[in-house]
Every structure is written in structure tokens, then in C-alpha cells.
Amino acid sequence: MSKNKTDIGRRQFFKTGAIAIGSLAIVGAASNYLKANKKNDIPDTNILRPPGAINEDIFVSECIKCGLCVQICPIQAIKLADIDAGLDYGTPYIEVRSQACDFSCDSLQCVETCPTAVLDFQQFKREGEKAIEKYDKEMAGKQMDKNYNPFKVQIIAMKEHVKMGIAKLNTSTCLAYQGKGFSGSVRDSGFDGVNRSPYTKDRKATPVVDKKYSSDICDICVKECPIGEKAIVMEVQSDGTKKPKVLDACTGCGVCVMVCPTEEPSIIIEPIKA
Amino acid sequence: MFNLFENPKNLPPLPAKSKEEMPHSKLGIKYKEWHNNHENKHKWRNKRWAVLLLINGLFILSFALDLSMLEGSLSGSRLMGFYLMDPYNALQTIGISLIQGHFPNLTMNFWIGLGTIVLFYSLVGGRTFCSWICPYHFIAENLEKLHDYLVKKKKIKEHTYNQSLRYVFWVGFLILAIATQQLVFEDLNFVGITSRALIYGPGLILIWIIVIMIFEIVYSKRFWCRYVCPVGATYGMIGKVSPVSIKFELDKCGYCTDCQDVCLVPHELWFVKKGAATKEVHYTGSDCTRCGLCVDICAGDALNYTIKGLEKLT
Structure with a gap:
């Protein structure tokens, strides 16, 4: 039985x-x-992986979807994808038009916090160390710089090493290309994105809608770029007009997309395959 | 002392107690009187729910208020800067990373987090995670009552399966992760999904949770937790050596089997049935979630939390 x-x-x-x-x-x-x-293994335009993301194929398979990068971002630029986002469920992404990465953490925390190193911090660490070494070499024998700040040197090098994508201008809608200026607030009053402008002494990012701009030729993307003149400049054309031009050092952070005043942003980020 | 490799189930059962040996006879009271003598009816359950809500609340508040106490989710987290890793998730990641060559890049924090969790749960008993931490458990534990009600009213039939089924899933999902080089299970993982939904806001993926939830109510009790969840199975394996356990003392037992009725994993309390016990003292095994429901309900105080090996000291 x-x-x-x-x-x-x-x-x-x-x-x-x-x-x-x-x-x-x-x-x-x-x-x-x-x-x-899947249509493509890299996300759509203006949708990026966080800084330091390794090759997308390995990224999606090794990301454990813990959300630590989301937590640590001081401006909450990183979000986790739901199943309808067109990305793998639970993986982190940045949608730059609604909230770009403005580097206001000043230390690439999201990369450092990643336990499985799909956001690979080692490359930034090396880059930062190299920059300090180089700086020390240059300064050897010279009088000590009063404003010397190794952290600053390091963070600039680390920031510049980020490559999330590259900005592309839409010359047909860009205000500067049409010789137009812009004054007022760049986004609608309901917009809740924040940004820390490179020219302010503010340590914290402030709401984009709070800033009022006024320029004869629109140059807001150039003004607000956290990388500066290595990434985007107002180039003087042969006819004397000034037009923005994206350079090689563009990290694809997307601040320019967020602050672009045209209805559809006249500058977009094309993600780069790491 | 306890022996890890001896299975008390295979020993010949002790003869059932006579009426004179029953705890109520010893106390000189009637069985019914003894049986109704439940004090602190929900002591451990309340403590456990408090811990569960506290942990998950800390996760939620850490993100909502930027508290930096307990960050991340139950897939991987940081407790005040100290990393913790879900072991099954980590196992899949290790497997995939070995194939993809990403293995050397896994950070020290990853290994520290995995080591901490494995060490902690091998001490306090693996499936303790399920009843004390898992947010889905909190929902399921309450839905269980609805299921029991429907069964009692004969609206539905109970369907049970072999407990070993989850090892099929455990191996299966691990193979699947390595074969497809994706964390396939993480898209289905109840622990991860509910945890993320609580912390980062709900999403469409919750449809999957709700489907299984309904299945658990109307068809098979705790289907996911008992027969599928490889996360729980992993914790069960880790907890095999755990000294923290529930101790059963035969001489205090009145064979009422109330404990088995409330138990979340009734097969762990196989020794409470009349004439089933093979020893005077039994300990619950690795499937026991150490939830304390049996401790709360036992009229004779025959079931208690214990730390094996330290009993003589207290």
C-alpha cells in the first residue's frame, strides 16, 4: 500500500x-x-544608459536591477525601466529631455555604487589618477598653485571620460541657425527637471524653469554644457554669424537637450555603443 | 547534540502517549481547557510583521526621503553603506559573467554582499528571509486565509504538488540564465518585482504578480512560494546548517495539530501528528521559515525558538 x-x-x-x-x-x-x-540593442535617441555603462549586451545580462544607481543619483536622472519602456525590465536608463545627467554629484556615484560593474568605475578611476599624475608633472619645479585642488582635477578628467552618447544638432529648427535669440524660461512651467549651471556658484542643482535667459542669438546649450568649450562652442561662421557646434569631447550627458527652448528639442543625443 | 546527516524521519516512531502522559492530565485539567489556553496569541507574528514592514519601509523611505539607510532593492542593497546581495541573483550573475568574461570585473562589494548574506542566513536559518523580509510573503500570508476560507466553503479544491518541484525550477532557471546569457528569472522574480514596485513605483509588470496571486487564491495554496521560487529554495539550502530553529518537545504536546494548521510549510511539522515523532525532541528543518506561528498557537508550549548547541547554557 x-x-x-x-x-x-x-x-x-x-x-x-x-x-x-x-x-x-x-x-x-x-x-x-x-x-x-529587439529593434536595436542600444536604447532610442535621448534615452541613455547611465555613465560608464559597458557593452549593451553584457550590460543587460549582468545588471541585477538592484536600483542602487537610481538611489544615489542626487537629481534622480536615472530610472528603472518598466516592461513597456522598450528596454529590458528593471534596467536603469536616463531620459535626457525630462532629466539629464548634469554631473552635479561631482563623483560619478552611480558608477561607483554598481556592485556588478556593468557601470564600470575602474576606467574613471584610472582616468582620474592619470590626470593628477599629469598635473603633478606639469607643476613640478613650479611654485605651488594656491588654488590647487586634486579633487577638481580628478573629477574633470573623470567627467570628460564619460561617453553616453553624442549631441547632434537639428539645423533646421535650431534658433541660432535661424539667427533668432531667446528670452524667458526654456521649458513650460510644469517641467520639474533640475540643472546645475556651470557658471553659478550653486552647489546644488536648481529647477530649470526658475532660470530666465536672454540672448540675441540663442546659445543656451553652449552656456549650460557641464563640460564646457571642449564639448560645444558657438562657432563664428564666415558671414559673421554664430552657430553652436558639437565637438569630440561631448559626453552625451543631455543637458543641452533638456534646456533647448524649441518645442521639439533642436539638439538630440545619439547613444554610443560602448 | 544534533546530527546533520541523520534523518529522524527514517527512525522508527515512538509509541503515542497514553492519556495519563498527556500534558492536560499532568496539569489536572480537561483537554478543552488546556487547549484554549493560548496566551499572547500573536506575539511572534506581530514581531515578525513589524520587522518585515520595518525593513521594507526603510527601503521605501530611503528612496523617498533620501535617508541613505537601506538603499537599492531586495536584489541587491546597501545597509548604511554595507552591501548585501541576493544569493540566487548573484549565482546567476556569476554564471553568466564566467561565460561572458565579465567575472573579474565583479566588484569587491558584490562579494562582500554575497558573503554577508550567506553567512547571516546560514546562522539564522535560510527561509527566515521568506517570512521575515520578503514583501510578497506579507501579501501571500494574508491571501492564504482567503484561500483557506474558499476551500472550507467548498468553493474550490486544494491542489498540492511535490515540494521538490522547486529544485527543478532552481536548476532550470540557472541553466536558462547561462544558456540565454540573461537574468531571465529576474523578470519573473516575485521578491525583486514587489520590492522594486514598492520602492520605485508600480509598473505594468505587476500584472504578472496579480495573475499568480489569483492562481494561488483559487487553485493552489502558496503555489509560487512552495513550488517555484528559487530565491526561497536558495535560502533553504543556505539555511541547512542553521542553528536557529524551532524546537519541538514531545512530552508537552497534546497532538492537537493546531500548529500544523497555521504553519506556512506544514510538512516541516511532520512530527506533531499522533504517533509520528521518532524522538523526544525534534527540530524543524531548512524549509521552516521560523515564522513563529506555531510557537504562538501551541497551548502546551511544546514549540519554541531555540539555538541548537546553546540550549545547555540557558
Whole structure:
């Protein structure tokens, strides 16, 4: 009798076990199908991975979706993707038009906090160390600089090493290209994005809508770029007009996209495959 | 002392107690009187719920108010700067990273977090995580009552499966992660999804949770937790060696099996049935979530928390 009972138990286990394996196979096939049929493995325009993201294929498979990068970002630029976001569920992304990364943490915390190093901090650490070394070499024998701040040297080098994407201008809608200026607030009053302008002494980022601009030729993207003249400049054309031009050092942080006053941003970020 | 490898289930059962040996006879009272003698009915349950709500509340508040106490989610977190890692999630990550060559890049924090969790839960008992931390458990524990009510009213039939099914899923999802080189299970993980939904706001993915929730109510009690969840299974494996356990003393037991009725994993209390116990003292195994429901309900104080090996000192 008891043998019979265990027999039934075993049969039931094999039956349900077979169903379990079958459902696992379906899950596996489905995830493989989704992976193979994804439109592109890099996110859409203006949607970026956080700084330091490694190759997208490895990124999505090794990101454990813990959300530590989301937590640490002082301006909450990073969000976790829901299933309808077109990205892998739970992976972090930055949507630059609504909140760009303005580097106001000054230390790439999101990268440093990542436990599986899909946001790889080592490259930035090396870059920062190199910058300090170089600075020390340059200063050797010279009189000590009163304003010397190794942290600043380091963070600038680290910031410049970020490559989330590259900015592209839409010359047909850009105000400067049409010779127009801009005055007032760049975004609608309901906009809640924040930004720390490079020219202010504010340590904290402030709401974008609070800032009032006024310029004869719109140059807000150039003014607000956290990287500065290495990344974007107002280039004087042969006819004397000034137009913004994106340079190689652009990190793709997206601040320019966030502060662009045209209805559809006249500057976009194209993500770069790491 | 306890022996890790000896299975008390295989020993010959002790003869059932006679009426004179029953705890109520010893006390000189009637069985019914003894049986109704429940004090502090929800002592451990309340403590446990408080801990569960505190932990998950800390997660939520850390993000909402920028408290920096307990950051991240149950997949991976930082407790005041100290990393903690979900072991099954970590295991899949290690597997995938070995294939992709990302393995050397895994940070020291990752290993510290994994080590801390493994050490902690091997001390306090693996599936303790389930009833004391897991936010889905809190929902399911209460939905369980609805399910029991429906079964009692004969609206639905109970469906049970083999407990070993989850090891099929445990191995299966691990193989799947390595084969597809994606954390496939994390898209289905109840612990991760509910935790993230609580902290970072709900999303469409909760549909999946609700579907299984309904399935658990109307078809099979605690289906996900008992037969699927590889996170719980991992904690169960880690907790095999745990000294913290529930101790059962046969001489205080009145065979009422109330404990088994409230138990979240009733097969762990196999020894409370009349004539089932093989020893005078039994300890619950690795599936026991150390929830304390049995401790709360036992009229004879036959079930208690214990730390094996330290009993003689107290």
C-alpha cells in the first residue's frame, strides 16, 4: 500500500516536473526570441544608459536591477525601466529631455555604487589618477598653485571620460541657425527637471524653469554644457554669424537637450555603443 | 547534540502517549481547557510583521526621503553603506559573467554582499528571509486565509504538488540564465518585482504578480512560494546548517495539530501528528521559515525558538 502511495507521488512529481521543464523551455524560448527581435540593442535617441555603462549586451545580462544607481543619483536622472519602456525590465536608463545627467554629484556615484560593474568605475578611476599624475608633472619645479585642488582635477578628467552618447544638432529648427535669440524660461512651467549651471556658484542643482535667459542669438546649450568649450562652442561662421557646434569631447550627458527652448528639442543625443 | 546527516524521519516512531502522559492530565485539567489556553496569541507574528514592514519601509523611505539607510532593492542593497546581495541573483550573475568574461570585473562589494548574506542566513536559518523580509510573503500570508476560507466553503479544491518541484525550477532557471546569457528569472522574480514596485513605483509588470496571486487564491495554496521560487529554495539550502530553529518537545504536546494548521510549510511539522515523532525532541528543518506561528498557537508550549548547541547554557 505504502509502496503504491510513493509510486503515485513519484508519478505526480514526474508529471508536474515535465510541465515545469516545459514552462521553463517556453520562458527560455520567449526571452531568446525577444532578445533576437529587439529593434536595436542600444536604447532610442535621448534615452541613455547611465555613465560608464559597458557593452549593451553584457550590460543587460549582468545588471541585477538592484536600483542602487537610481538611489544615489542626487537629481534622480536615472530610472528603472518598466516592461513597456522598450528596454529590458528593471534596467536603469536616463531620459535626457525630462532629466539629464548634469554631473552635479561631482563623483560619478552611480558608477561607483554598481556592485556588478556593468557601470564600470575602474576606467574613471584610472582616468582620474592619470590626470593628477599629469598635473603633478606639469607643476613640478613650479611654485605651488594656491588654488590647487586634486579633487577638481580628478573629477574633470573623470567627467570628460564619460561617453553616453553624442549631441547632434537639428539645423533646421535650431534658433541660432535661424539667427533668432531667446528670452524667458526654456521649458513650460510644469517641467520639474533640475540643472546645475556651470557658471553659478550653486552647489546644488536648481529647477530649470526658475532660470530666465536672454540672448540675441540663442546659445543656451553652449552656456549650460557641464563640460564646457571642449564639448560645444558657438562657432563664428564666415558671414559673421554664430552657430553652436558639437565637438569630440561631448559626453552625451543631455543637458543641452533638456534646456533647448524649441518645442521639439533642436539638439538630440545619439547613444554610443560602448 | 544534533546530527546533520541523520534523518529522524527514517527512525522508527515512538509509541503515542497514553492519556495519563498527556500534558492536560499532568496539569489536572480537561483537554478543552488546556487547549484554549493560548496566551499572547500573536506575539511572534506581530514581531515578525513589524520587522518585515520595518525593513521594507526603510527601503521605501530611503528612496523617498533620501535617508541613505537601506538603499537599492531586495536584489541587491546597501545597509548604511554595507552591501548585501541576493544569493540566487548573484549565482546567476556569476554564471553568466564566467561565460561572458565579465567575472573579474565583479566588484569587491558584490562579494562582500554575497558573503554577508550567506553567512547571516546560514546562522539564522535560510527561509527566515521568506517570512521575515520578503514583501510578497506579507501579501501571500494574508491571501492564504482567503484561500483557506474558499476551500472550507467548498468553493474550490486544494491542489498540492511535490515540494521538490522547486529544485527543478532552481536548476532550470540557472541553466536558462547561462544558456540565454540573461537574468531571465529576474523578470519573473516575485521578491525583486514587489520590492522594486514598492520602492520605485508600480509598473505594468505587476500584472504578472496579480495573475499568480489569483492562481494561488483559487487553485493552489502558496503555489509560487512552495513550488517555484528559487530565491526561497536558495535560502533553504543556505539555511541547512542553521542553528536557529524551532524546537519541538514531545512530552508537552497534546497532538492537537493546531500548529500544523497555521504553519506556512506544514510538512516541516511532520512530527506533531499522533504517533509520528521518532524522538523526544525534534527540530524543524531548512524549509521552516521560523515564522513563529506555531510557537504562538501551541497551548502546551511544546514549540519554541531555540539555538541548537546553546540550549545547555540557558
